[in-house]
Amino acid sequence: MQVELLYHTPDPERAIATAARLCYAPVGASELMETMPEERVKSVLSTIMSSGHFSTLEHASYTFAVDGVSRALTHQLVRHRIASFNQQSQRYVKFTNGLATVKPESIAADEETNAVFDEAIEAAIAAYEKLLAAGVPAEDARYLLPNAAETKIVITMNVRELLHFFSLRCCNRAQWEIRDMAHRMLELALPTAPFIFMDAGAPCIRGNCPEGKMTCGNPYPRVKRD
Numbered sequence: 001m002q003v004e005l006l007y008h009t010p011d012p013e014r015a016i017a018t019a020a021r022l023c024y025a026p027v028g029a030s031e032l033m034e035t036m037p038e039e040r041v042k043s044v045l046s047t048i049m050s051s052g053h054f055s056t057l058e059h060a061s062y063t064f065a066v067d068g069v070s071r072a073l074t075h076q077l078v079r080h081r082i083a084s085f086n087q088q089s090q091r092y093v094k095f096t097n098g099l100a101t102v103k104p105e106s107i108a109a110d111e112e113t114n115a116v117f118d119e120a121i122e123a124a125i126a127a128y129e130k131l132l133a134a135g136v137p138a139e140d141a142r143y144l145l146p147n148a149a150e151t152k153i154v155i156t157m158n159v160r161e162l163l164h165f166f167s168l169r170c171c172n173r174a175q176w177e178i179r180d181m182a183h184r185m186l187e188l189a190l191p192t193a194p195f196i197f198m199d200a201g202a203p204c205i206r207g208n209c210p211e212g213k214m215t216c217g218n219p220y221p222r223v224k225r226d
């Protein structure tokens with residue numbers, strides 16, 4: 001899996017603090033953006049996070065490029081509706097030189113399960129190639145491609161959605177592959193806006209686990225973030 005932060009709103013913390021301050025300031029946003037002292041930016045952000053004035057977080061956004069993840073992952077990812085996605089198409093891209101796949105460790109760890117997986121993938125790809133050779137369009141032949149098929153996706157989320165996404169998907173209850181991706185995204189976002197992302201991640205980093213009976217019982221490692 002490769003996760004890259006392609007770009008983000010310049011100075012996201014200042015952009016968000018400016019939007020929040022504008023509500024109560026006699027001057028305009030461009031003046032606030034330029035003149036607000038750094039300590040004021042921090043105090044405004046602190047108020048936003050404690051008061052729940054979260055619409056202000058929508059004024060900064062992040063775009064990530066993710067390669068080498070499974071279609072099983074992206075199926076879960078695209079359930080996040082307040083985000084934008086573009087994904088490599090299985091209609092327009094034909095996998096004629098073999099199909100890269102993601103193999104879960106629980107399968108790869110054992111010789112027998114490994115062989116079952118490899119045989120099934122090879123059979124699916126062989127059948128897919130036969131259909132293509134017979135003139136079946138790629139958009140139909142792809143019905144044979146597995147959830148394990150590797151894919152590439154571009155993701156854009158505003159900060160409000162990103163924090164929500166980290167809350168759900170950095171949690172130990174999330175499936176391992178999307179959890180791995182969420183942690184990598186958080187590692188990339190954190191240095192760009194340390195104040196905003198300081199407490200991002202599973203809910204147990206901020207307080208009690210909300211999962212009830214479904215709790216993993218193993219709180220998120222509390223990383224000290226400065």
Ligand SMILES: Cc1cc2nc3c(=O)[nH]c(=O)nc-3n(C[C@H](O)[C@H](O)[C@H](O)COP(=O)(O)OP(=O)(O)OC[C@H]3O[C@@H](n4cnc5c(N)ncnc54)[C@H](O)[C@@H]3O)c2cc1C
Nearest residue numbers: 076079080081082083161164165168169171172173174175
């Ligand atoms: C551990 C885990 C297990 C899961 N298991 C399943 C499962 O078994 N089956 C399954 O189908 N899904 C499952 N999901 C997916 C889950 O149900 C959500 O679809 C997914 O996590 C997106 O969350 P969301 O709707 O909060 O986020 P987003 O779509 O990113 O939305 C963000 C927030 O915007 C608001 N919002 C968005 N759209 C609306 C709307 N139409 N109306 C009102 N408010 C809205 C909500 O406050 C929402 O929380 C699972 C997710 C997790 C993390």
